[in-house]
Each structure stands twice: as C-alpha cells, then as structure tokens.
Amino acid sequence: MNWLNSFKKIIYELSDKKEGEEIINHEPEKSSGKLGTTVTFNLLAIGLIIAFCYALKGILIPILFSIIFTSVLYPMCALLEKWRFSRFMASLTSVIIGVLIFAGLFYVLVSQTINIGQNATEIVDKIQVVLKDGERWLNETFQLSRSELISQGKEQLNKAAPGIGNYMTNFFGSLGSFLSLAVLVPLIIFFFLYYRDFFREFFVRAFYSAPRAKVEQTLSKIYESLKNYLGGMITVMTLIAVLNTVGLMVLGIEYAWFFGILAALLMILPYIGIAIGSLVPALFALATKDSYWYAVGVIAWFQFIQFLEGNFITPNIVGGKISLNPLVSILSLFLFSMLFGFAGLILALPLTAVLKVIFDAVPELKPYGFLLSEPRKKYLRTDRQQRKRPLKAMKEDVEETIQRAKENS
Numbered sequence: 001m002n003w004l005n006s007f008k009k010i011i012y013e014l015s016d017k018k019e020g021e022e023i024i025n026h027e028p029e030k031s032s033g034k035l036g037t038t039v040t041f042n043l044l045a046i047g048l049i050i051a052f053c054y055a056l057k058g059i060l061i062p063i064l065f066s067i068i069f070t071s072v073l074y075p076m077c078a079l080l081e082k083w084r085f086s087r088f089m090a091s092l093t094s095v096i097i098g099v100l101i102f103a104g105l106f107y108v109l110v111s112q113t114i115n116i117g118q119n120a121t122e123i124v125d126k127i128q129v130v131l132k133d134g135e136r137w138l139n140e141t142f143q144l145s146r147s148e149l150i151s152q153g154k155e156q157l158n159k160a161a162p163g164i165g166n167y168m169t170n171f172f173g174s175l176g177s178f179l180s181l182a183v184l185v186p187l188i189i190f191f192f193l194y195y196r197d198f199f200r201e202f203f204v205r206a207f208y209s210a211p212r213a214k215v216e217q218t219l220s221k222i223y224e225s226l227k228n229y230l231g232g233m234i235t236v237m238t239l240i241a242v243l244n245t246v247g248l249m250v251l252g253i254e255y256a257w258f259f260g261i262l263a264a265l266l267m268i269l270p271y272i273g274i275a276i277g278s279l280v281p282a283l284f285a286l287a288t289k290d291s292y293w294y295a296v297g298v299i300a301w302f303q304f305i306q307f308l309e310g311n312f313i314t315p316n317i318v319g320g321k322i323s324l325n326p327l328v329s330i331l332s333l334f335l336f337s338m339l340f341g342f343a344g345l346i347l348a349l350p351l352t353a354v355l356k357v358i359f360d361a362v363p364e365l366k367p368y369g370f371l372l373s374e375p376r377k378k379y380l381r382t383d384r385q386q387r388k389r390p391l392k393a394m395k396e397d398v399e400e401t402i403q404r405a406k407e408n409s
Helices: 003-014 017-054 057-082 087-119 120-141 146-194 197-204 212-251 254-267 273-288 292-318 326-340 344-359 363-372 383-388 389-407
Strands: none
Touching: 017 057, 057 087, 057 212, 057 326, 057 344, 057 363, 087 146, 087 254, 146 197, 197 212, 197 273, 197 344, 212 254, 212 273, 212 292, 212 344, 254 273, 273 292, 344 363
C-alpha cells in the first residue's frame, strides 16, 4: 500500500501544481519577513546593550575589574578558609595581600623611575648630542636647514596642539578614575568574595527557567575561563620579563630588570604591549650608550621576543586554556577600547572569553559561541589536503572532537 499512497501523492501534486506553486512562492515571503523581524530585534537589543554599557561605564569598569581580580584571589581565599579562617577574615586577608602585592610592585617601578630620573642631566645632554647628529644627517641628506626644521616643527605642533590638549585632559581625567578604582575595586572584591554564595544563588533564581545544575555549571566555567586566562598571562609575563632582562643584560643596558619587567607588564595591552615596551629601553640605550647599535640591538631583541611570544609562548600556555578566534580577539580590542577607553584594551580578551562561555551555554546563542571559538583544523584544510590524506584528517578530527568535549565537560 505504500507504493499506492506514493502514487496518489504524485498525482495530487501534479493536478494541484498551480496551488503548490503559490504555496512555494509564498513560503519565502513568510520566512523572509520572520528573518527580517528577528534581525531587527537582535540589532535593537545589541544597540540597547551597547548604549547601556556606555552610559554606565563609570560603574561597570570597576565592577568588571573586580570580577577579574576576584577570580585570581579566590583560590587564596578558599585556602585560608581550609585553614579555619572565617569567611569574613579569609576575604579580608586575601584582599589585603592582593593590595600589598600590587602596591609593592607599583612602589618598585616608581622608585626605579625616580632613580633613573636622577641621572636626567646626563641623559638630556646625550639626547641633545643625538638630536644634533640627526640634524646634521638631515641637512646632508635632504638639504634641510635648522630654521626649516624648526618652522616645520612649529607648524606641525600648532596643528597637533588641540589634539594634545584633549589627550592631556583625558589623561588626567583617567588618573582621577584610576584613583577611584584603587579605592573602589578592593572594596567590591571583598564583597564578591564574602557574598559569593549569595550571588551564586541570585543567578540561579534569576535564570529559574534553566536547571540549577546548568546555571551553576556555567558560572563555574566562567570562573575557570577567567582563572585559566589570567593564570596563563601571569606565567607568560614572568617568562617574558626574564627573557627581556637577560637580553638587556647581555647588551649591557643599565636597569635591565626594570625595563624587562616594565615591558612584560605592558603585555596587558595585547599584540602591542611588547612593541611599546621596547621603545623605552631603546631610547635609554640611545641616550646612555656611545653607539646607536645598542638601541638597534634592544629593538631587535624585543622584536624576537615578541615573535616567540606570539607564535610559541602564548599559544602553548594560554592558547590551550582559552580558545578564541584570533580575528575576533583583534576586533574585540577595537570594540571594547571604543566602549571603555584604555580600560577596554585590558578587559577585551577576558570579557570575550566570558561571552564565549555564555554563548555556548545558551542554545539560541551557540552559533555565536562557535564564531568566537578558534576554527578547527577541518575548516582550514584545502580540498586537495582533504583528498590526499583522508584517514589522517579523519583521525585529527576525531582527536580534536574528543579534546574539545573534555574541555567543555
């Protein structure tokens, strides 16, 4: 009877072809209208979220920094509680230790900067010699006299003056916000540690439609993502600081460990931190050494370290703990810096990692979590590679699937 039903269906479709065509023609319009409505609502929601974050960035920035630092201090707090500290004393002690470590590092950097500044007279004299040599080279090469250089410099300075004024205003304004962060962030961290079970229960009740185990698992993944990223970055910074210091010592640059640590700390600015950190010791070498080749050597060494960091160190230490699409990571730096300013450069990658965990946990947002993740090998192979090594490619796909399943479990 199955073949008879199939035959009747075919006859019916042929006899009612016109009606079928109308149905077919109307279906895309219905789906298109539904798709347009969905896209419109999604864009509107994204716009409202961005406007909300921008309007409240003054309070959001300290809260976001507090969440990140809380994930770093939580293991210490949990350890103190195992040593029979009360929740209050464990939270307070963890915050105090964190503040003391940060203040000690800040004091060392500032004191060394002051020590370097004590030799400012000699440095300025050598810089003047370097400028005179540069002036002589420009005059011999491009036939530019001192008066022409001064006039062009004044012209460019006048053009840039309004921008410099705005930059200085924003800079000193950010100093005020930095001082407020120094007071507000430790206080928020304390309450995050002290009330952590209370906040966890809040999220469980807020997302009451989802199973409690699912909400708690997502919160745990967010914490693990932040902890792994920050732990990996601290390890990378330590290793980069050692390599920087060794290279500067070999070149005979004074205050080698200071410049090495400073360049490593600037890695909080992804992709550009080491490059910026190399300029300071290069200028110092240019001012304190008799040959320009020392400055060239400093820049070359730091560029080599940046190559190692970007291709071997960070992918092997951090890359295995937080899998983000490199293109999305770069775009997130621009987007969060536009939204939160300088703080956005620091917050971009950890916040993107948190968003990925949230997207992966919500079924409707899983495609976006997939977009944020690092592409699997099968999406990077050419057709020729796939045909040439099908068994090996299949084995790699299976191993990668198992590995990702372990990471998500």
